Amino acid sequence: MVNLPVVMGIDLGTQSIKVVLVDRDGDIKGIAKRAYPTHYSRYGWMEQNPRDWWEAMAACVRDVLMGTGIASNEVAAIGLSGHMHSLVAVGNDGEVIRPVIVWADERAGAEAQQITERLGAAALEITYNPIIAAYTAPKLLWLHNHEPETLENLSLICFPKDYLRWCLTGEWATDPSDASGSMLYDLSSGSWSTRLCDVVNINRDKLPPILPSTEVAGSLRQAAAEELGLKSGIPVVVGAGDLAAALVGAGIVREGLAVINIGTAGQVMQLIDGDLIQYLGKVYLFSHALPKRIFGLGAVPSAGLSLSWLRGSIISSGDDVSAISYDDMDQLAGEVSPGCNGLLFLPHLLGTGTPHLDGNARGCFVGLTPSHDRAALIRATMEGVAFALKENLHLFNIGASVNRREVRLTGGSARSAVWRQIIADVTGYPVRTLQCADASALGAALLAAVGVGWLRDTIEASERVVVMDDVSIPDQEHHMAYEKHFEKYQAVYQAMTGVWNA
Numbered sequence: 001m002v003n004l005p006v007v008m009g010i011d012l013g014t015q016s017i018k019v020v021l022v023d024r025d026g027d028i029k030g031i032a033k034r035a036y037p038t039h040y041s042r043y044g045w046m047e048q049n050p051r052d053w054w055e056a057m058a059a060c061v062r063d064v065l066m067g068t069g070i071a072s073n074e075v076a077a078i079g080l081s082g083h084m085h086s087l088v089a090v091g092n093d094g095e096v097i098r099p100v101i102v103w104a105d106e107r108a109g110a111e112a113q114q115i116t117e118r119l120g121a122a123a124l125e126i127t128y129n130p131i132i133a134a135y136t137a138p139k140l141l142w143l144h145n146h147e148p149e150t151l152e153n154l155s156l157i158c159f160p161k162d163y164l165r166w167c168l169t170g171e172w173a174t175d176p177s178d179a180s181g182s183m184l185y186d187l188s189s190g191s192w193s194t195r196l197c198d199v200v201n202i203n204r205d206k207l208p209p210i211l212p213s214t215e216v217a218g219s220l221r222q223a224a225a226e227e228l229g230l231k232s233g234i235p236v237v238v239g240a241g242d243l244a245a246a247l248v249g250a251g252i253v254r255e256g257l258a259v260i261n262i263g264t265a266g267q268v269m270q271l272i273d274g275d276l277i278q279y280l281g282k283v284y285l286f287s288h289a290l291p292k293r294i295f296g297l298g299a300v301p302s303a304g305l306s307l308s309w310l311r312g313s314i315i316s317s318g319d320d321v322s323a324i325s326y327d328d329m330d331q332l333a334g335e336v337s338p339g340c341n342g343l344l345f346l347p348h349l350l351g352t353g354t355p356h357l358d359g360n361a362r363g364c365f366v367g368l369t370p371s372h373d374r375a376a377l378i379r380a381t382m383e384g385v386a387f388a389l390k391e392n393l394h395l396f397n398i399g400a401s402v403n404r405r406e407v408r409l410t411g412g413s414a415r416s417a418v419w420r421q422i423i424a425d426v427t428g429y430p431v432r433t434l435q436c437a438d439a440s441a442l443g444a445a446l447l448a449a450v451g452v453g454w455l456r457d458t459i460e461a462s463e464r465v466v467v468m469d470d471v472s473i474p475d476q477e478h479h480m481a482y483e484k485h486f487e488k489y490q491a492v493y494q495a496m497t498g499v500w501n502a
Contacts, residue, residue, distance in 0.1 A: 005074050007454070008061070009445025011242060011438065012053055012082035012160045014038070014102065014264040019060040020441040021068060021075075024454060026465035028436050030068035032060040039099065044106035047099035050088065050163055057164065061228045073231040078168065078220065079448030080236070081245035081440045082161030084181040084286075087139040090156045094166060097153050101139045104265070104301060104350055108138035109359055115141060115183075118199050126196060127180075128187045128276055128285040130357060134301075136182035141200040151201070158208050161239050169218030169236050172208045176287035177244035179210050187276075187285065187294070213240045213289040214450040214458060237451035240289040242440040243267060243297060248289050249443030250408050250434060251466035253459045258396065258404055260389055260423065260431075261439065262413035265353075266303025268392040270404075272296045282395045283354055289447060290458050298392025299353030303385045304412055306347040306363065310381050315374050326416070332375035333382055334418045338425065338478045339485050340376045342367040344492055345384030354392055356493070360500040366492050382419045383482075386426040387489045393427055406430045406471075410439040420470070425478040426486065435467040442466070 006021045006029055016036065021029040034056035039047045065072065085103035090096055101107075115131045115138060116123055123131050131138065140157065143150050158166070159178040166172055179185040179192070184200070184207065186193040192204050211217060216235045225232040239245065243261070247269060250259040258270040272279060272294045279285060283296040302309075307329070316323050344366045351359040365380065372380075393407070407429045413419045414437040424431040436442045446461040455461040 006070055006076065007445045007448040007452070008075050008078045009441040009443065009448065010057060010060075010078065010080050010164070011245065011441035011444055012057070012080070012164060013242060013440070014083045014104070017053065017056045017060055018438045018441040019057070019064045020436065020438060020445050021064055021070060022442065022445040022449065022465065028442070029070065030064045031436075031438060031441070032063035032067065034060045034063070038102065046102040046105040048102055049099060050096050050160075053160065053164060054167055058227050061230065065229055072229055075230055075234055076454075077216075077448040077452040078234055078236045079444035079446070079451070080161040080165055080239035081242045081444040082159060082164065082178075082239075084159065084178055084241035084243060085135050086160050087136050088158045088160060088163045089143070089150055089154055090158060090163070091153050092155045096163070098147070098150050100160070103134045105139070106133055106350070106359065108133040108142040111141040111145065112138040115199055119195075122195070124280060126186050126193050127183050128280060129183065130281065131183055132357065133359065137184050137196060137200050140202050144201045154206060156206050156208060157202070159241070161241070162208060165217060165236055165239070168220055168224050170221055171218035173211045173217045173238050174208045175213045175238045175240050175289070176210060177213070177241040177289055180287040181241055187287065190287070190292070211238045212291060213238050213244070213447050216451050235448075235452055237448045239444050239447055241286070243269060244286065244289040244295070245443030245447065246410055246439040247271075247295055247443065248446050248458055248462050249436065249439030249441070249466065250410050251462050252295075252408070253290060253462045256404060257408065258393065259408040259410060259439075260393075262303045262385070262409070262411040264302075264305045266300035266385060266389055268298040268389055268396070269295055270396055283392075289443065296396060298355070298395050300347060300385060300388040300392065301351060301353050302347055302349035302363070303388070306345070306349055306381050306385055307378075309349060310377060314377065326412075329378045330416045330418045333379040336375050336379040338383075338422075338481055340380045340383065341369070341371065343372050343376050343380040344485070344489055345380040346489070346493060346496065347381065347384045347388055355395055358497065358500065361497070362500060364496065379418075379422075382416075382422050383426065383485070384489070386419075386423045387486050389423065390427050390486060404429065406432055408432050408434065410434060410437055412437070417472075420472040421475075424472040424474045426482045428474050428479050430474065431472045433469045433471075435469045
């Protein structure tokens with residue numbers, strides 16, 4: 001039994017990295033965050049440099065140690081989570097051989113269609129998911145079609161958290177959640193699929209071994225420890241993809257609980273109860289960090305991104321994004337009545353996720369009049385994201401899920417009292433926030449705690465440590481008004497499909 005005082009959770013998000021320290025009593029001792037750049041070299045492309053990840057992580061670790069006064073030898077274990085589906089291509093020396101293709105990169109749409117056509121019904125039978133450009137498999141086929149020299153130099157592909165773990169320990173591995181998000185994985189057998197690998201022209205020996213999320217994958221190397229300001233030899237567990245880790249960090253470890261996460265993208269997630277077939281084609285299905293459990297996911301690709309786009313491109317004064325803070329935007333949105341006097345926003349800047357799966361869809365405001373000011377644009381954006389999340393929540397209304405009593409909210413939006421209330425009023429469910437809004441980082445820390453024996457298993461860790469915070473109760477008058485507004489939202493979407501797909 002380890003007796004050191006804290007475990008460290010590291011979450012590599014799409015836009016920033018977060019590091020959290022949790023003590024043996026489950027108290028959060030400190031959190032640090034650093035952003036890193038994303039590069040858009042062509043329309044629809046999104047790429048990142050893993051060196052930026054490492055530098056941001058090292059700075060975050062030093063920040064949180066300095067801010068808490070915790071010594072380098074007081075960290076008992078490290079857990080990791082990271083954005084899923086992104087492709088990290090590694091050469092023989094362990095260094096990346098091209099920029100990372102981020103999950104939201106849209107270049108592989110044609111390749112996703114090719115995979116679907118080659119596999120036919122087998123695609124759903126093996127992965128339980130439709131093949132879309134966001135996944136790793138189409139990105140690999142794109143490399144085969146457009147960058148064959150990259151594949152010639154390829155030693156291994158991995159996922160973002162797994163690359164960071166290699167930098168920490170020198171050991172390659174992944175976990176079932178990240179593996180299941182690649183579309184190279186057989187969800188039923190829990191192993192890499194030779195058939196899927198053959199379709200994208202990749203050998204299975206170029207994929208990392210799959211280990212349980214709580215297994216210790218290696219220990220912190222001396223060189224990495226010196227850069228981070230930690231003691232060498234600290235156990236580093238396998239960890240999980242950010243969505244699976246967020247479920248652990250939000251307490252979603254039993255049936256009947258749902259969580260909405262709003263980061264760059266938005267997700268509605270809950271454990272799947274019963275036969276997976278009844279969810280087939282309705283939601284995405286991935287492996288949980290819990291052993292042999294599956295969770296369902298409904299996706300809104302540009303949820304938080306819609307608000308950050310509005311702030312940076314429309315609301316701010318010139319190039320000074322800091323001219324208006326998110327707190328300012330929250331206050332402005334609170335001054336506008338529900339429904340924004342007929343103004344609607346479709347939050348499809350990156351196309352739609354579930355239930356429509358339309359990569360040609362685009363964002364738009366509908367119903368603008370001279371009376372609509374920036375406050376109305378802000379609230380309409382929040383409402384549009386809430387409507388898209390409501391559509392996805394309905395996809396889970398099967399079996400025991402219809403008895404859902406509340407929804408938990410994580411991510412940056414959880415800090416917005418106005419947005420929380422909008423989501424409660426739109427969905428009709430009480431919305432609870434968590435004491436630690438950074439659920440993926442907390443989940444990573446809890447996986448580390450289990451890995452070194454602090455807690456018996458992931459369910460115990462989650463239910464013991466995750467603490468609820470505020471609750472927003474639906475206003476029934478507003479809910480009824482939003483039901484009518486939601487019908488208009490759906491009608492506008494249907495009308496616009498003819499424009500996007502003409």
